[in-house]
Amino acid sequence: MSIAGDLIRGHTDAIILARLLRSDSYGYEINKTISSLSGGRFELKEATLYTSFKRLEETGCIVSYWGGSGPGARRRYYSITPTGRQTCRCLLEEWRETKDIMDKLLETEEET
Amino acid sequence: MSIAGDLIRGHTDAIILARLLRSDSYGYEINKTISSLSGGRFELKEATLYTSFKRLEETGCIVSYWGGSGPGARRRYYSITPTGRQTCRCLLEEWRETKDIMDKLLETEEET
DNA sequence: CAAAGTACCTTGACAGGCGAGGTATCTTAT
DNA sequence: ATAAGATACCTCGCCTGTCAAGGTACTTTG
Numbered sequence: 001m002s003i004a005g006d007l008i009r010g011h012t013d014a015i016i017l018a019r020l021l022r023s024d025s026y027g028y029e030i031n032k033t034i035s036s037l038s039g040g041r042f043e044l045k046e047a048t049l050y051t052s053f054k055r056l057e058e059t060g061c062i063v064s065y066w067g068g069s070g071p072g073a074r075r076r077y078y079s080i081t082p083t084g085r086q087t088c089r090c091l092l093e094e095w096r097e098t099k100d101i102m103d104k105l106l107e108t109e110e111e112t
Numbered sequence: 113m114s115i116a117g118d119l120i121r122g123h124t125d126a127i128i129l130a131r132l133l134r135s136d137s138y139g140y141e142i143n144k145t146i147s148s149l150s151g152g153r154f155e156l157k158e159a160t161l162y163t164s165f166k167r168l169e170e171t172g173c174i175v176s177y178w179g180g181s182g183p184g185a186r187r188r189y190y191s192i193t194p195t196g197r198q199t200c201r202c203l204l205e206e207w208r209e210t211k212d213i214m215d216k217l218l219e220t221e222e223e224t
Numbered sequence: 225c226a227a228a229g230t231a232c233c234t235t236g237a238c239a240g241g242c243g244a245g246g247t248a249t250c251t252t253a254t
Numbered sequence: 255a256t257a258a259g260a261t262a263c264c265t266c267g268c269c270t271g272t273c274a275a276g277g278t279a280c281t282t283t284g
Contacts (some may be wrong), residue, residue, distance in 0.1 A: 006122035006271080007210045012240080018218045028262050038213045045242050048181060050264060052240090057239055072261030073249040084221045098119045099211060106130045106204060118240080124271080140231050157273050162233060164271090175280055185231040185280045230260075236274095243268085252271075 003042045009091060012044065013061075015092035020080040020086055027053065047104065052091045053078065079092050115154045116176065124164045124172075126203035129146055131190040132174060139165065139188065165190060173199050 008015075019030050027049055044052075044110045056062045061084035069078040080088070119128070131142050139161055147155045168174045173196035179189040192200070 002211060003206065003210055005120060007206065008214070009121045009240065010116070010118040011214060013239090015214075015217045018220055023223075026262080027264095034217060037216050041209065042213050042217075046242080046263085047242050047265080051242090052141050055240095063189065072251085073247095073263070075262065085188070088220075093271090094115065094119060095214065095218060097115055097153065100216050101115060102120070102123060102127075104149050105126075105127045105146060105154075108130055108133050108200075121240090121271060133273095138231080139233095158232085159234080159273050159275090160271075167271095185278095189232065226284090228271090228283085229263085229280100230279100231266105232278080232280105234275105234277080238272085239270095247263080248261100248274080249263105250259100252257100252259085254255100254257080 005032065005036075005045065005048065008042065011091075012048060013056055013097065014095060015044070016049075016052055016056065016089065017061060017080060017084055017088040020078055020087065024067075024077050024079045026078065029075075033034065056084070059087075060084075114152075115150075117160065118156065123207065124160060125168060126200065126207060127156070128161075128164055128168065128175060129187065129192060129200035131204065132190055133197065136177050136179075136191045137171055138179070138190065144189075168196065169221075170198075172196075 016030060019033060019071070025033070027046075031044055031046070045047055052101065053064070057064060057078075060081060062078045062080055064076050064078050067075050075104060127146065128142060131137060131145060139143070139158075141154055143158070143161060165174070165176075169176060169190075172193060174190045174192055176188050176190050179187050
C-alpha cells in the first residue's frame with residue numbers, strides 16, 4: 001500500500017531540507033532518493049517538488065546553481081543555507097510534536 | 113509551540129473516527145477532547161470539524177441523531193458504523209506507515 | 225435583561241498537491 | 255542517421271482540505 005500525498009502535506013519542505021542537509025543535490029536525484037528511502041511506498045510528484053524548491057528558494061532556505069551534467073541533461077543543484085538549517089531544525093521538531101499529538105489523538109484503547 | 117492544521121491535514125477523519133470508536137459524541141465535545149488530549153497544542157477548527165462530519169456521513173462511516181440537550185443547546189450525536197470501523201482501521205494503519213516513511217525521509221544523521 | 229457559555233452550521237478565500245503537458249540533452253540500439 | 259528511452263527541468267490549472275468570519279439558537283448566571 002502506498003501513501004497519498006495529502007498525508008504528507010505540509011511536510012514536503014521538511015523532507016527536502018533534510019535531504020539537502022546531508023549534501024547538495026538536484027531535483028531528479030532527490031526524487032529518486034525519496035522514492036527509494038520509502039521503499040517505493042511514497043513518491044513526490046515533480047510538480048510538487050519544483051513548487052517546493054521555488055518556495056524554499058524564495059524564503060532563503062536554499063540556493064541553486066547549475067552544475068556538471070554527468071549523463072543526461074544539465075542539472076540544477078540546490079544547497080541549504082544557514083537559514084535553511086535553522087528552518088529544518090524547527091520542522092524536525094514540529095514533526096516530533098505532530099507525531100506525539102497524533103499518537104495521543106488516535107489512541108483507541110487496545111493498549112494497556 | 114502549537115501545531116498548524118496543515119501538518120495534520122489528511123488525518124482529520126482518522127482523529128474523529130478514533131474518538132467515535134470509543135463512544136458516541138457530539139461536535140463540541142469532540143473538539144474539547146481533542147484540544148485537551150493534545151495538551152492544548154492542537155485544536156480542530158469548527159469549520160474543519162463539520163466539514164469532516166459531513167464527509168464521513170456521506171461515505172457512510174458515521175450516522176447522526178439528535179440527542180438529549182443537557183446544559184446548553186441541542187446536540188447532534190455521531191455514531192460510528194461498521195464501515196467506519198473498517199475505515200478507521202485502515203486510517204490507523206496508514207498513519208503508522210506515514211510515520212515510518214517520514215522518519216526514514218527526515219533522518220539526517222545525528223543518530224548512531 | 226444582558227452577557228457568557230453551550231452548541232450547531234455555512235460561505236468564501238487560500239494554499240499545497242498534482243495531472244497533464246512541454247522543453248532539452250545524452251545514450252543506445254537499429 | 256535516427257528513433258527510442260532515460261535523464262533532467264519547468265509551468266499551468268484544477269482539486270481538495272483548512273479555516274477566518276459570520277450567523278443561529280438555547281440555557282444559565284449575574
